[in-house]
Amino acid sequence: MVADHLVIAPLLVPLVTATVALLTRRWPAVRTGTALFGGVVYAATVAAVVWSVVLAPDAPGAVAYQLGGHAAPFGITLVVDALSAFMLVLTAAIAVPALVFSQRYLRREDQDVFYYPLYHFLLLGITGSFLTGDLFNLFVWFEVMLMASYVLISFYGGPKHTRATLWFLVLNIVGSAVMLVAIGGLYATTGTLNMADMAQQLADPAASGVPVAPVVGLSGLLFAVFALKAGLVPFHFWVPSAYTAAPMPATALLAGGSKKVGVYAIVRLYFTVFSEATVPVSLPGASGDSPLAFLGPVLLVMAIASIAVGGAGAIQAGSLEGVFAYSSIGQVGFIGVAVAVAAVAPDAAARNLALLAALVFALHHTLTKGMLFLVAGTVRSATGTSRLADLGGLAGRYPVVSGTFFVGALSLVGIPPLSGFVGKFLVFDTALRGEALAGGVALLVGSVLTIAYATRAWTVAFWGDRSTAVHHGGRDSVQVAILVVLALAVVGVGVGFEGVYRFADAAATAATDTDAYVEVVLPDGGGSS
Amino acid sequence: MTVVLAALLGSLFAFGTFLLLRRDLVAVIWGTAIVSQGANLYLLTMGGFVEASFDAVPVLATHGGEAPQTTDPVVQALVLTAIVISFGMTAFALVMTYRVYEEHNTLDVFELGGDR
Numbered sequence: 001m002v003a004d005h006l007v008i009a010p011l012l013v014p015l016v017t018a019t020v021a022l023l024t025r026r027w028p029a030v031r032t033g034t035a036l037f038g039g040v041v042y043a044a045t046v047a048a049v050v051w052s053v054v055l056a057p058d059a060p061g062a063v064a065y066q067l068g069g070h071a072a073p074f075g076i077t078l079v080v081d082a083l084s085a086f087m088l089v090l091t092a093a094i095a096v097p098a099l100v101f102s103q104r105y106l107r108r109e110d111q112d113v114f115y116y117p118l119y120h121f122l123l124l125g126i127t128g129s130f131l132t133g134d135l136f137n138l139f140v141w142f143e144v145m146l147m148a149s150y151v152l153i154s155f156y157g158g159p160k161h162t163r164a165t166l167w168f169l170v171l172n173i174v175g176s177a178v179m180l181v182a183i184g185g186l187y188a189t190t191g192t193l194n195m196a197d198m199a200q201q202l203a204d205p206a207a208s209g210v211p212v213a214p215v216v217g218l219s220g221l222l223f224a225v226f227a228l229k230a231g232l233v234p235f236h237f238w239v240p241s242a243y244t245a246a247p248m249p250a251t252a253l254l255a256g257g258s259k260k261v262g263v264y265a266i267v268r269l270y271f272t273v274f275s276e277a278t279v280p281v282s283l284p285g286a287s288g289d290s291p292l293a294f295l296g297p298v299l300l301v302m303a304i305a306s307i308a309v310g311g312a313g314a315i316q317a318g319s320l321e322g323v324f325a326y327s328s329i330g331q332v333g334f335i336g337v338a339v340a341v342a343a344v345a346p347d348a349a350a351r352n353l354a355l356l357a358a359l360v361f362a363l364h365h366t367l368t369k370g371m372l373f374l375v376a377g378t379v380r381s382a383t384g385t386s387r388l389a390d391l392g393g394l395a396g397r398y399p400v401v402s403g404t405f406f407v408g409a410l411s412l413v414g415i416p417p418l419s420g421f422v423g424k425f426l427v428f429d430t431a432l433r434g435e436a437l438a439g440g441v442a443l444l445v446g447s448v449l450t451i452a453y454a455t456r457a458w459t460v461a462f463w464g465d466r467s468t469a470v471h472h473g474g475r476d477s478v479q480v481a482i483l484v485v486l487a488l489a490v491v492g493v494g495v496g497f498e499g500v501y502r503f504a505d506a507a508a509t510a511a512t513d514t515d516a517y518v519e520v521v522l523p524d525g526g527g528s529s
Numbered sequence: 530m531t532v533v534l535a536a537l538l539g540s541l542f543a544f545g546t547f548l549l550l551r552r553d554l555v556a557v558i559w560g561t562a563i564v565s566q567g568a569n570l571y572l573l574t575m576g577g578f579v580e581a582s583f584d585a586v587p588v589l590a591t592h593g594g595e596a597p598q599t600t601d602p603v604v605q606a607l608v609l610t611a612i613v614i615s616f617g618m619t620a621f622a623l624v625m626t627y628r629v630y631e632e633h634n635t636l637d638v639f640e641l642g643g644d645r
Contacts, residue, residue: 073592136607143614150621159632163641166554166625173561173618174549177568180611184568184575187603191591201591208591 006052007065007080009045010088010127013038018120028112032103035116039099042123046092050085054506062510062520064133072521073197077133079521083272083359086507087130087264090363093489094256094370095123097482098249104478105249105377115155119250122148126257130264133521135183135193138265139176142229145258146172152250153242164241171238175228182221189214195273196521199514203276212277219274219291223266223298230262232336233305236329240313243325248377251321255328255373256366263335263362267355270295270343271511296344303336304442311449315456320376320386323457324369327412330446331365337443338427341434348512354434355508357426360500364411364423367493371486372408375401378483379461383473388457393466398475402462404483409454411490414447419493422500534574541567554629554636558622565615572608576601 017038024031053063062081066072080088099119106115125145132138150172154165187193190201190210201208202215228235243251274291310330317323335358342354378401379394380386395402411420424447431439493500510516545567548560577587588603630636 074588136610140610140614143618147617147621150625154625154628157628162625162629162632166622166629166641169618169622169625170549170557170561173615173622174564176614176618177561177564180565180568180572184572184604184607187607188575188577188587191587193603193607210591 004063004065006045006049007063007078007131008067010042010049011078011124011131013042013045014120014124014127017042018117018124021116021120022114025112025114025117028108031116032111035120036100036103038120039096043092043096046088049080050089053080054082054085055503060520061506062516064521072133073192073194076137077194077196077521078131079133079196079517080131081517081520082503082506082510083264083268083508084130086359086363086503087260088127089503090260090366091123091126091130091253091257093363094366095253097486098252098256098370098374101252101374101377101479101482102247102249104476105381106247110155110247113155114151115247118148118151118155119253122152122250122253122258124148126253126261129261133195135186135195135198139179139183142179142261143176145261146176149242149246149250149254149258152254153246155247155250156245160241161245164238164245168238168242171228171235175225178221179225182218182225185214185218185221189218194521195269196518199273199276200518200522202274203514205277212279215274215277216279216291216294219269220294220298222269223295226262226265226269227302228262229265230259230332230336231306231329232262232299232302232332233309233329234302236306236309239329240317240322240325243328243373244319244321248321248373248380251325252370252373252377255324256370259328259332260362260366263332263339263358266295266299267339267358267511271351271355272514272517275512276514292343296340299336299343300340300436300439303333303340304438306330306333306336307442307446307449308333311446311453314453315449317453318388320379320388320391320457320461321373323388323453324372324376327450327453328365328369330449331361331369331412334424334427334443334446335361335365337436337439338430341430341436341439345434350433351512352505352508353426354430355511356501356504357423357430359504359507360426361423363493363500363504364419364490367419367486367490368408368411371404371483371490372412374479374483374486375405375408378475378479381479382475383469385469388460390467390469391461392464393462393470395462397466397470397473398480400480401475401483404480404487405462406458407487407490409458411494413451413454417491417494419490422494422497531574534570538567538571538574541570552638554626554638554641557638558619558626561622562615562619565611565619569608569611569615572611573604576604 021031021035053059065078067076125141128141150165150169154161190198192198201210205212231239278289307330310326313326314323317326338354338358342351345351345354376386411418414420414424431443545560545564548556
């Protein structure tokens with residue numbers, strides 16, 4: 001019973017924190033204290049939710065919270081199952097270290113400009129997207145998340161930042177309009193916005209008289225919007241400029257959290273909601289008769305393109321965070337390959353395994369890339385620059401920072417026992433089992449590119465002659481401590497993989513088990529007669 | 530009615546897209562505003578426009594229950610939310626445009642360039 005009400009807590013914590021931080025902005029100490037405390041409480045709440053819903057011995061596995069007691073499908077529903085819980089953990093794992101990092105990274109006058117309320121509103125939007133059980137609310141949470149990111153990207157207000165924001169803004173306004181069109185269309189065809197109810201209607205279209213064919217097209221529109229949020233090629237244009245413009249800790253949350261919302265939405269909608277539908281039309285170039293058959297090939301092509309573009313971009317990028325931003329595009333491609341293989345998997349076991357690979361890789365990406373953006377932040381606040389041309393000899397001057405970068409780079413490359421190894425291993429395994437030859441080749445090429453850009457960043461910035469900027473720099477010990485903690489987490493995920501595997505397995509199972517999802521949200525079969 | 534609205538929606542989206550592809554930044558922002566409004570209007574039409582009866586309303590038609598002369602309240606609630614969001618976004622976009630003009634002294638998309 002307590003678990004039932006706990007579900008809404010991860011939403012309330014950032015909301016209250018953001019509001020309080022907004023009200024106490026005249027007292028910087030109080031405001032900063034509240035913001036940091038709110039972050040810690042957020043992590044604790046997520047841990048409590050995950051424990052009581054998924055991990056505890058007698059856990060229900062999934063809980064639906066009907067807001068205001070209005071039962072689904074008519075009310076607003078929040079759902080926590082293993083998949084949402086997994087994504088929440090991933091978000092909290094980067095949000096809290098990045099929040100503490102912000103306090104040491106941003107200049108005082110910058111912190112005064114509503115930084116903490118924005119950060120917590122971003123966190124709120126991400127959390128809401130993971131928890132909502134309702135398509136229209138997914139749109140609303142997306143907007144909450146986007147509004148905070150617009151301001152965070154334009155935060156420093158220089159020429160580069162305003163331009164990055166404007167492109168991001170225009171792209172996302174158009175994306176939102178497309179999403180509204182898709183949601184409206186889905187409502188008109190299925191008569192519901194509740195995802196569980198929609199899954200139920202689509203699974204048995206004869207009983208409810210729902211035409212399934214339009215759903216394929218509408219789901220394609222939704223897919224484009226989610227791919228835009230995830231930064232998959234050809235919707236990746238905003239990624240490098242936005243990620244290099246935002247303050248580094250905010251970028252860590254954008255790359256670690258916001259980006260995963262797109263991935264989560266694809267998995268949730270396609271694998272939980274649309275997977276049961278059988279399409280009466282034959283799709284060109286696709287085998288099978290569910291919208292998944294269409295998702296597979298399209299996503300595979302986009303993921304392969306992402307790997308190529310991300311890798312190539314990272315090799316020519318001019319700054320540390322530029323390298324990581326492009327690398328982010330490539331890494332989402334890796335997740336995309338696994339999801340694409342899952343979409344066309346012949347049986348449930350293979351599908352589970354492929355989704356599990358995608359989720360583990362997402363966890364790896366959040367931790368590693370989050371840490372690397374913070375490394376870029378540390379280097380920037382120590383030396384005043386993160387341009388590769390101005391850096392050199394960091395390894396001798398800052399051995400610990402360089403060590404964490406090294407761990408992160410090795411993890412990106414996929415060296416055991418780091419988190420990147422298990423993630424990459426599972427994705428490779430998936431591609432080979434799924435006989436996605438093109439995917440396998442792309443992964444191989446992507447890995448070679450990863451080695452190339454990681455080596456380039458390492459040799460240029462960390463080895464070689466000590467540049468003047470590095471020579472005169474200082475460093476902040478708290479920032480370094482956070483990096484060390486995150487590096488240990490990256491190692492920990494690889495070493496203690498047993499537990500991560502079980503959690504990810506539960507999440508992958510939850511993603512594909514439509515019946516269980518429907519059962520939780522609509523215990524008495526919902527409003528349909 | 531349906532045909533008129535379909536034509537109107539089509540022209541809104543077409544005009545919005547045309548503006549989105551202009552070189553002038555203010556035109557681009559107008560384009561986003563018009564596309565968003567098109568999406569809002571489209572959302573409203575999704576409730577159905579046939580003679581008001583229960584089977585024209587998706588939420589009633591698929592969940593049973595006879596109700597005479599009904600219009601769909603759900604789409605209205607949705608469009609209210611969407612309107613608020615798109616107005617907010619448009620306002621913010623206009624402010625950003627002004628800021629970009631201050632920073633870069635141009636409103637030409639080509640001169641602003643991409644990521645460099």
